[in-house]
Every structure is written in C-alpha cells, then in structure tokens.
Amino acid sequence: xxxxxxxxxxxxxxxxxxxxxxxxxxxxxxxxxxxxxxxxxxxxxxxxxxxxxxxxxxxxxxxxxxxxxxxxxxxxxxxxxxxxxxxxxxxxxxxxxxxxxxxxxxxxxxxxxxxxxxxxxxxxxxxxxxxxxxxxxxxxxxxxxxxxxxxxxxxxxxxxxxxxxxxxxxxxxxxxxxxxxxxxxxxxxxxxxxxxxxxxxxxxxxxxxxxxxxxxxxxxxxxxxxxxxxxxxxxxxxxxxxxxxxxxxxxxxxxxxxxxxxxxxxxxxxxxxxxxxxxxxxxxxxxxxxxxxxxxxxxxxxxxxxxxxxxxxxxxxxxxxxxxxx
Numbered sequence: 001x002x003x004x005x006x007x008x009x010x011x012x013x014x015x016x017x018x019x020x021x022x023x024x025x026x027x028x029x030x031x032x033x034x035x036x037x038x039x040x041x042x043x044x045x046x047x048x049x050x051x052x053x054x055x056x057x058x059x060x061x062x063x064x065x066x067x068x069x070x071x072x073x074x075x076x077x078x079x080x081x082x083x084x085x086x087x088x089x090x091x092x093x094x095x096x097x098x099x100x101x102x103x104x105x106x107x108x109x110x111x112x113x114x115x116x117x118x119x120x121x122x123x124x125x126x127x128x129x130x131x132x133x134x135x136x137x138x139x140x141x142x143x144x145x146x147x148x149x150x151x152x153x154x155x156x157x158x159x160x161x162x163x164x165x166x167x168x169x170x171x172x173x174x175x176x177x178x179x180x181x182x183x184x185x186x187x188x189x190x191x192x193x194x195x196x197x198x199x200x201x202x203x204x205x206x207x208x209x210x211x212x213x214x215x216x217x218x219x220x221x222x223x224x225x226x227x228x229x230x231x232x233x234x235x236x237x238x239x240x241x242x243x244x245x246x247x248x249x250x251x252x253x254x255x256x257x258x259x260x261x262x263x264x265x266x267x268x269x270x271x272x273x274x275x276x277x278x279x280x281x282x283x284x285x286x287x288x289x290x291x292x293x294x295x296x297x298x299x300x301x302x303x304x305x306x307x308x309x310x311x312x313x314x315x316x317x318x319x320x321x322x323x324x325x326x
Contacts, residue, residue, distance in 0.1 A: 004053035011035035067094035075307035077300035084210040095325030099303035105287030110163035112286035116259030153201030156208030210237035220245035235286040238263035247272035
C-alpha cells in the first residue's frame with residue numbers, strides 16, 4: 001500500500017463514512033477535503049494537490065502541468081463517467097490511473113432529462129411564475145404542448161440515451177436517434193443523420209460525450225435547421241452546445257426554450273441564458289440523488305484503494321498506467 005494523502009474535491013464526501021472516508025483512514029491514508037465550488041485553474045489545482053497520492057475528483061482540470069507538479073499522484077477517481085477534464089495521455093505518461101464510476105448514475109440522468117423535457121413542454125416554470133405574479137393564464141399564451149406524439153431526437157445513444165428512450169416509449173413519443181457509432185437503431189427508434197434529426201425533432205436532447213468530434217457540434221446553423229418552436233435539452237456536457245447561439249435562437253423566437261444541466265463554464269457565471277424565462281437550468285445535478293452520491297463516492301473510494309494497493313480498479317479508463325509509475 002502506498003501511503004500519503006488523498007485529496008477530495010467532490011463536494012459531498014463523507015470523510016468519516018464507513019464505506020468512504022473511514023476506509024481510507026483505516027488504510028493509513030490522510031484525507032484533505034478541498035471541494036470544488038468554483039472554477040479552478042490547473043495551477044490552483046496543483047497547489048491544492050501538492051504531494052497527494054490520490055484524488056477523489058469533481059470536474060477539476062487535470063492537464064500535463066498538474067501531473068508534472070504532482071509527481072506523487074497515482075490515481076484520479078472521478079465521481080461520474082466524464083473524463084473530458086482530464087488529459088488522459090498526460091495521465092498515462094505520468095503513471096496516473098484514471099477511474100470513473102460507470103453505472104452509478106445513468107438512470108438518474110435519464111430521469112432528469114425527462115423532467116426537463118416535461119417541464120419545458122408543459123411550461124411549468126412559466127406558469128408557476130405567472131401564478132406567483134397574480135395571473136391565472138388558462139388556455140392563453142402559456143398553453144402547454146404534448147410529449148405524447150411528439151418527435152424527440154437524441155444525439156448519442158449510449159447507456160443513458162437508451163434509458164431515456166425507455167422512458168419516452170412509455171409516453172408515446174416518436175424517437176429518432178443520431179449516433180455515428182451505431183449501425184442499427186435501438187429498439188423502437190429510427191436511426192437518422194444529424195440533418196434529419198434537426199429537421200424533424202420537436203425536442204432535441206443531447207446524450208453524447210464531449211470529444212474533439214462533438215465539441216461545438218450544435219451551434220447557430222444547427223439551431224436554425226430545427227423546427228420553429230422546438231426545445232433543446234442538454235444533460236451531457238456543455239461544450240457540445242454553443243450557448244450564445246442557443247440564447248440568440250431562443251431570444252429571436254425561433255426555438256421555444258431549453259433545459260440545461262451542463263455548461264461550457266461551471267459555475268456558469270454571467271450568461272445571456274440566465275435572462276431567458278423559457279430556459280430551465282440546474283447546476284450539473286442530473287446524475288445526483290441520495291442513492292447515486294452514495295454509490296459514486298463508495299466506488300471512487302474503492303478505486304483509490306485498489307490502485308494504491310497495486311490492483312486495477314473497476315472503471316479504469318487507462319489501465320496501462322497502473323504499472324508505469326517509477
């Protein structure tokens with residue numbers, strides 16, 4: 001067992017929990033809580049980590065400079081499945097194993113996507129605001145639309161996308177999917193190209209990882225190609241959507257609104273999206289519930305212990321890094 005400190009940047013970690021921090025302490029490891037509640041630079045992150053041997057990480061920016069400044073680091077255990085904030089090549093070269101917590105929160109993300117779709121189509125936030133202002137707008141300007149019979153287009157259909165499809169099927173929606181990694185459509189769906197999906201969707205919902213190929217995938221041209229009055233939902237990664245172009249399209253009246261859980265910058269800070277009443281936002285919580293937080297933190301803790309004991313953890317993204325540390 002490698003000894004040293006484990007830095008925890010995930011904000012909801014139980015340092016004395018019997019299946020989380022207590023296991024680290026029993027193994028002779030120190031715990032330093034440094035929750036990420038604002039944007040951090042790689043330099044700031046490196047200062048926080050120092051001589052730590054492990055990290056239970058939120059969405060902190062791990063680039064090559066962090067690994068160079070933290071030579072004792074051996075493992076980054078992400079609470080979630082996204083690794084777009086980690087330079088995987090640099091991590092592997094430095095002998096740092098990166099692990100995620102697959103399967104822990106996919107159903108919760110799917111629930112959140114459906115909640116946003118329904119809230120947008122039923123215009124819940126707008127009707128709630130109207131009542132609080134003393135208005136009773138029945139069958140007027142805030143009349144909702146239906147999910148039943150609507151065409152919902154998914155960009156990406158991995159485990160979370162398929163969970164969304166299962167839910168949409170129960171609502172009687174028509175589901176179309178664009179995913180360049182699929183040869184056949186998921187059951188009950190139609191596989192289409194992106195142009196077709198944009199043209200036909202009443203709701204566009206994003207379930208793709210952030211990669212070089214998906215960064216900026218949905219921008220001004222794509223929004224213009226969508227149906228007037230359509231909605232956009234993103235519970236994946238903010239960098240996939242051009243947020244300024246989205247705000248412009250909603251402000252112009254072409255798109256009706258959006259539901260966003262992820263953003264290019266988190267916390268979001270100043271943004272034109274905050275001024276739009278038909279944009280529903282949440283602070284990257286789609287994958288969070290009491291159940292998923294417990295599951296993710298337990299799995300991340302186990303991953304740290306596995307690597308420091310010389311064992312490959314479940315969810316290792318770069319397994320070749322395990323035996324590269326000098």
